[in-house]
Amino acid sequence: MKNAFRxxxxxxxxxxxxxxxxxxxxxxxxxEVVRAEMIRAEGLSYVLMEEQGVLMPVLRMNVTYRGIxxxxxxxxxxxxxxxxxxxxxxxxxxxFVKDRLINESEVELIFLDRARxxxxxxxxxxxxxxxxxxxx
Amino acid sequence: MKNAFRxxxxxxxxxxxxxxxxxxxxxxxxxEVVRAEMIRAEGLSYVLMEEQGVLMPVLRMNVTYRGIxxxxxxxxxxxxxxxxxxxxxxxxxxxFVKDRLINESEVELIFLDRARxxxxxxxxxxxxxxxxxxxx
Amino acid sequence: MKNAFRxxxxxxxxxxxxxxxxxxxxxxxxxEVVRAEMIRAEGLSYVLMEEQGVLMPVLRMNVTYRGIxxxxxxxxxxxxxxxxxxxxxxxxxxxFVKDRLINESEVELIFLDRARxxxxxxxxxxxxxxxxxxxx
Amino acid sequence: MKNAFRxxxxxxxxxxxxxxxxxxxxxxxxxEVVRAEMIRAEGLSYVLMEEQGVLMPVLRMNVTYRGIxxxxxxxxxxxxxxxxxxxxxxxxxxxFVKDRLINESEVELIFLDRARxxxxxxxxxxxxxxxxxxxx
Numbered sequence: 001m002k003n004a005f006r007x008x009x010x011x012x013x014x015x016x017x018x019x020x021x022x023x024x025x026x027x028x029x030x031x032e033v034v035r036a037e038m039i040r041a042e043g044l045s046y047v048l049m050e051e052q053g054v055l056m057p058v059l060r061m062n063v064t065y066r067g068i069x070x071x072x073x074x075x076x077x078x079x080x081x082x083x084x085x086x087x088x089x090x091x092x093x094x095x096f097v098k099d100r101l102i103n104e105s106e107v108e109l110i111f112l113d114r115a116r117x118x119x120x121x122x123x124x125x126x127x128x129x130x131x132x133x134x135x136x
Numbered sequence: 137m138k139n140a141f142r143x144x145x146x147x148x149x150x151x152x153x154x155x156x157x158x159x160x161x162x163x164x165x166x167x168e169v170v171r172a173e174m175i176r177a178e179g180l181s182y183v184l185m186e187e188q189g190v191l192m193p194v195l196r197m198n199v200t201y202r203g204i205x206x207x208x209x210x211x212x213x214x215x216x217x218x219x220x221x222x223x224x225x226x227x228x229x230x231x232f233v234k235d236r237l238i239n240e241s242e243v244e245l246i247f248l249d250r251a252r253x254x255x256x257x258x259x260x261x262x263x264x265x266x267x268x269x270x271x272x
Numbered sequence: 273m274k275n276a277f278r279x280x281x282x283x284x285x286x287x288x289x290x291x292x293x294x295x296x297x298x299x300x301x302x303x304e305v306v307r308a309e310m311i312r313a314e315g316l317s318y319v320l321m322e323e324q325g326v327l328m329p330v331l332r333m334n335v336t337y338r339g340i341x342x343x344x345x346x347x348x349x350x351x352x353x354x355x356x357x358x359x360x361x362x363x364x365x366x367x368f369v370k371d372r373l374i375n376e377s378e379v380e381l382i383f384l385d386r387a388r389x390x391x392x393x394x395x396x397x398x399x400x401x402x403x404x405x406x407x408x
Numbered sequence: 409m410k411n412a413f414r415x416x417x418x419x420x421x422x423x424x425x426x427x428x429x430x431x432x433x434x435x436x437x438x439x440e441v442v443r444a445e446m447i448r449a450e451g452l453s454y455v456l457m458e459e460q461g462v463l464m465p466v467l468r469m470n471v472t473y474r475g476i477x478x479x480x481x482x483x484x485x486x487x488x489x490x491x492x493x494x495x496x497x498x499x500x501x502x503x504f505v506k507d508r509l510i511n512e513s514e515v516e517l518i519f520l521d522r523a524r525x526x527x528x529x530x531x532x533x534x535x536x537x538x539x540x541x542x543x544x
Contacts, residue, residue, distance in 0.1 A: 018288035024194040046480065062196075063197045065196065296436060337469075
């Protein structure tokens with residue numbers, strides 16, 4: 001994917017299950033790590049977002065499992081932001097193991113004012129930082 | 137939902153996160169528990185499936201988050217099987233907290249021969265057991 | 273153990289690892305569930321504790337692994353409170369699978385005033401409720 | 409600690425709980441990562457151990473919680489091997505956040521022949537690799 005942010009994640013033993021592969025629910029953790037590192041790569045952090053009174057709960061997660069990852073695999077993530085960044089943001093992420101696509105996902109999160117629990121616009125500094133990863 | 141299997145699950149502290157609510161990735165665990173208990177309610181078990189040499193990895197998971205659950209909430213699950221049961225099976229599940237819908241999902245799993253790692257038909261005894269939860 | 277509170281917990285697939293058994297770190301979850309259910313059995317809840325402004329972080333956890341649990345096992349827990357209940361409380365818990373001891377642990381938690389982050393005495397209503405499980 | 413292996417781990421959102429800090433049971437994951445990275449730093453891997461037919465289940469875990477870690481903290485681990493390496497190995501690990509000690513632990517694991525499920529000696533190549541981290 002063009003403009004994609006790239007990040008590698010090592011599979012932990014705890015993330016595997018009795019089938020000998022990563023548990024299907026644990027991919028959500030990897031996707032969270034990728035989102036956090038994408039922001040950090042631009043000099044910001046999700047902590048800063050919360051300090052500005054904005055939370056980012058997930059609205060929607062669509063995951064397609066195309067292969068497996070096993071213990072100690074190095075998962076290579078490529079992630080972009082789909083469309084623009086308004087009151088929600090949508091990440092499209094592909095995960096690879098040794099250049100083999102194992103996982104595709106879209107995750108949409110909403111920007112929420114912590115005090116009033118109401119949707120708000122993404123803080124401007126984050127919009128600017130993430131623009132380079134946007135795909136239209 | 138008509139024909140739905142019902143099962144209650146108590147939220148554990150471990151399943152919450154620093155936003156004070158259930159972590160978005162942990163709903164996959166609840167959905168797994170509901171699938172296991174649906175089979176158990178019909179006198180079978182997923183262990184029996186594995187003993188017959190059949191694994192059930194997940195192909196696809198689509199989750200929409202409509203509300204939150206917090207520590208100690210009693211999550212009420214309603215789950216049906218969408219369509220027929222062939223080489224894959226698709227569960228549609230709704231989760232409620234105090235009769236408020238908080239989570240909707242579809243999860244598709246494939247039946248896999250453990251030895252040959254090839255798709256197989258769902259063992260007949262499971263098809264028969266789960267038919268009562270099928271919605272067309 | 274005399275005076276022990278008893279509670280059963282079903283092993284989830286997510287809790288297993290690639291060795292085909294429950295991951296060593298996941299026993300902490302079971303011990304948390306047992307503590308919560310011990311309080312609930314006496315008509316109280318940990319939610320009530322937090323509503324009274326008291327948190328219970330863990331100070332110390334000692335676990336000895338004597339056997340394994342696998343997917344779908346029904347873990348039988350027996351748990352007592354060691355000594356009296358002051359500014360801390362210590363639970364001793366034994367976990368069994370089919371009457372075979374698989375896990376022994378001691379977990380000590382402290383009562384903490386949420387606002388001031390200082391140790392406090394256990395609220396009286398909880399002391400009274402848990403006295404029946406105390407072993408001296 | 410002298411001879412200590414050092415490794416940093418970033419706290420994930422998923423690892424926090426509703427108290428706003430890392431869940432007490434999740435430290436077991438960090439300790440696992442540190443053990444794996446200690447071996448990797450010496451050019452080996454736990455995968456290689458399993459390929460040699462040796463599993464390493466945990467026998468005993470003693471953890472003392474001296475402080476907290478919150479989301480996005482960078483946990484600094486220092487870990488040594490206590491005593492020699494025979495049929496078991498014991499790791500002593502200290503975790504720090506910004507040079508403040510938050511967690512001390514000892515974890516003992518046993519070397520197990522996978523096929524016969526019997527204790528075996530640690531493969532020689534691992535003994536040699538880990539000797540530099542041993543503290544007597």
